Amino acid sequence: MSIQEIDIDTEELIKETAKKIFFGEGRFKATTQEIADAAGVNRTLINYYFRSRNNLFEIVFEDAQTKEISIAEQIIFSDLPFHQKIEKYLDLFFEQAKKYPYLEIYMVTQMNQGSCFKDPDTMNRMLDKFYLEIALEMEKGNIAKMRPEQFMLNLISLTSFPVSMRPLLQESMGMSNEAYDVLVDERKKVVMDTLFK
Amino acid sequence: MSIQEIDIDTEELIKETAKKIFFGEGRFKATTQEIADAAGVNRTLINYYFRSRNNLFEIVFEDAQTKEISIAEQIIFSDLPFHQKIEKYLDLFFEQAKKYPYLEIYMVTQMNQGSCFKDPDTMNRMLDKFYLEIALEMEKGNIAKMRPEQFMLNLISLTSFPVSMRPLLQESMGMSNEAYDVLVDERKKVVMDTLFK
DNA sequence: TTTTGCGTTAACAAAAATGTCAAACATTAA
DNA sequence: TTAATGTTTGACATTTTTGTTAACGCAAAA
Numbered sequence: 001m002s003i004q005e006i007d008i009d010t011e012e013l014i015k016e017t018a019k020k021i022f023f024g025e026g027r028f029k030a031t032t033q034e035i036a037d038a039a040g041v042n043r044t045l046i047n048y049y050f051r052s053r054n055n056l057f058e059i060v061f062e063d064a065q066t067k068e069i070s071i072a073e074q075i076i077f078s079d080l081p082f083h084q085k086i087e088k089y090l091d092l093f094f095e096q097a098k099k100y101p102y103l104e105i106y107m108v109t110q111m112n113q114g115s116c117f118k119d120p121d122t123m124n125r126m127l128d129k130f131y132l133e134i135a136l137e138m139e140k141g142n143i144a145k146m147r148p149e150q151f152m153l154n155l156i157s158l159t160s161f162p163v164s165m166r167p168l169l170q171e172s173m174g175m176s177n178e179a180y181d182v183l184v185d186e187r188k189k190v191v192m193d194t195l196f197k
Numbered sequence: 198m199s200i201q202e203i204d205i206d207t208e209e210l211i212k213e214t215a216k217k218i219f220f221g222e223g224r225f226k227a228t229t230q231e232i233a234d235a236a237g238v239n240r241t242l243i244n245y246y247f248r249s250r251n252n253l254f255e256i257v258f259e260d261a262q263t264k265e266i267s268i269a270e271q272i273i274f275s276d277l278p279f280h281q282k283i284e285k286y287l288d289l290f291f292e293q294a295k296k297y298p299y300l301e302i303y304m305v306t307q308m309n310q311g312s313c314f315k316d317p318d319t320m321n322r323m324l325d326k327f328y329l330e331i332a333l334e335m336e337k338g339n340i341a342k343m344r345p346e347q348f349m350l351n352l353i354s355l356t357s358f359p360v361s362m363r364p365l366l367q368e369s370m371g372m373s374n375e376a377y378d379v380l381v382d383e384r385k386k387v388v389m390d391t392l393f394k
Numbered sequence: 395t396t397t398t399g400c401g402t403t404a405a406c407a408a409a410a411a412t413g414t415c416a417a418a419c420a421t422t423a424a
Numbered sequence: 425t426t427a428a429t430g431t432t433t434g435a436c437a438t439t440t441t442t443g444t445t446a447a448c449g450c451a452a453a454a
Contacts, residue, residue: 010401026309029226031441042403047443068369102309104362105302111364112223112299124371149370149380150387153359156366161354165301167308169353172265173346174321183346190347194391207431228411239433244413397454403447412439419432424425 011049014039018060023100026167028109032056061110062118064103069123071096076126082137086195090159090188097163097184105164127152143196151195158191208246211236215257220297223364225306229253258307259315261300266320268293273323279334283392287356287385294360294381302361324349340393348392355388 017039021030032053036043050056075089096103107115117123131148138145162169162184170180214236218227229250233240247253272286293300304312314320328345335342359366359381367377 026306028306029310032443033441044404044443045402048401051443053442102305104365105305107365108299108302108362109223109225109306111368113226117368120368120371123369127370144390146387146390147380147383149372150383152370153366153380153384154355154387154391157354157358158351160362161358162350165305165357168301168304169350171308171314171317172320173324173349174317183344183350186344186347187350190343190351193341193343194351229413230411241413241415241434242432245431248413250412395454398452400449400451402449405445405447407442407444409442410440412437414437415435417433417435420430422427422429424427 010041010045014041014046014049014056015060015063018056019063019100022060022106023064023103026102026105028106057110058115061107061115064107065117067096067103068107069119072123072126076130082133083142083196085133086155087188087192089155090191093159094163094184094188097160101163101166103164104160141197154195155191158194159187162187207238207242211238211243211246211253212257212260215253216260216297219257219303220261220300223299223302225303254307255312258304258312261304262314264293264300265304266316269320269323273327279330280339280393282330283352284385284389286352287388290356291360291381291385294357298360298363300361301357338394352388352392355391356384359384 014035018030018035021027021035021038027034032046033043035056036046046053046056050059071089071092074092075085078085078088080088130152134143134148134151137143138148138151143151166180170177173180175183211232215227215232218224218232218235224231229243230240232253233243243250243253247256268286268289271289272282275282275285277285327349331340331345331348334340335345335348340348363377367374370377372380
């Protein structure tokens with residue numbers, strides 16, 4: 001047990017380091033050498049465990065996808081009332097965003113290079129369920145009427161964009177790190193107020 | 198005159214092709230060879246006109262920045278009433294987004310690799326002016342009260358995110374190209390309704 | 395103790411991408 | 425026409441990055 005924890009699983013270490021560099025720092029064209037250095041291991045171990053650089057990229061991509069789906073599942077299949085589901089989503093999202101602000105951008109750039117989703121069915125079934133709830137909430141008059149897909153886009157956009165585009169936004173708004181952190185911290189409330197009447 | 202137009206300015210051609218590949222197709226790690234092929238010119242001409250690959254990247258980055266600032270200027274210094282300024286912004290943005298959906302993501306990835314803004318002062322003065330207008334509009338009760346910066350974030354997020362993250366969103370929402378196009382077309386109205394009471 | 399197998403390493407090989415250069419070419423000015 | 429200048433090209437050199445292999449070390453099993 002204690003041995004397990006002290007002794008590092010190299011394969012896992014490499015993967016986590018890659019995630020840190022990609023999702024965490026947004027350095028998408030990091031070389032295998034840079035990843036190995038950051039992990040403190042010999043570069044060829046990346047080949048040993050992952051065969052090729054591209055394979056590592058694919059695996060990390062799938063991990064990201066799994067993570068996204070998992071968050072969605074946690075929310076949609078919980079038995080919380082709608083309003084609280086959204087709140088929970090925001091909590092989970094901003095928590096993950098601290099560690100991995102560039103997760104979404106990474107996925108987009110990967111997809112523009114040929115990667116693609118593996119399992120759209122699970123996601124689709126979840127979405128259908130969620131769209132129903134959204135429609136219901138519109139009936140109740142709690143949120144503005146629009147296509148549920150648009151509400152979905154609003155939700156994701158309002159939360160994700162300020163985080164994933166931070167370098168661009170922060171610089172073009174001429175803000176310090178601290179000032180932007182405050183802005184992000186206030187975001188949850190702003191998003192809620194914007195989405196709900 | 199007509200010769201000027203038929204005869205292609207190679208330097209410009211290369212730059213435009215690079216933009217098309219980066220901002221238009223999101224292929225951020227395109228090689229100089231790929232760019233040259235797409236432009237139909239000899240690869241070494243990239244070195245001739247731009248000295249190095251990295252220099253081309255920097256120049257294209259600055260162009261993107263200039264374009265962003267120019268759009269902001271057009272809006273903020275126009276004498277339209279607030280509501281119409283926002284509408285105009287949406288029009289301009291979605292127009293540019295058709296050609297260059299990945300402009301923002303490109304900038305972020307570049308900035309994560311060391312590029313940075315050159316002229317934050319111009320932008321800052323524009324923003325201050327715009328923040329005042331936003332605050333005024335809140336006083337009038339036309340938009341919900343919040344920090345003007347947050348309104349700004351809302352505006353950009355709601356418009357830009359669905360466009361720049363399209364590959365991820367479209368696939369995870371299981372939509373066809375056509376269906377997603379419709380969604381984007383409806384966006385202007387949705388954003389307006391979301392921002393204004 | 396020897397053997398087996400996994401993880402690790404360095405040295406090497408191969409590939410991919412960038413950059414340089416001199417010669418060829420075209421265009422315009424003298 | 426010739427000279428001069430700027431543009432384009434292919435051949436070559438260099439650099440960067442990736443992938444392979446054989447040997448080494450070490451721990452657990454025989």
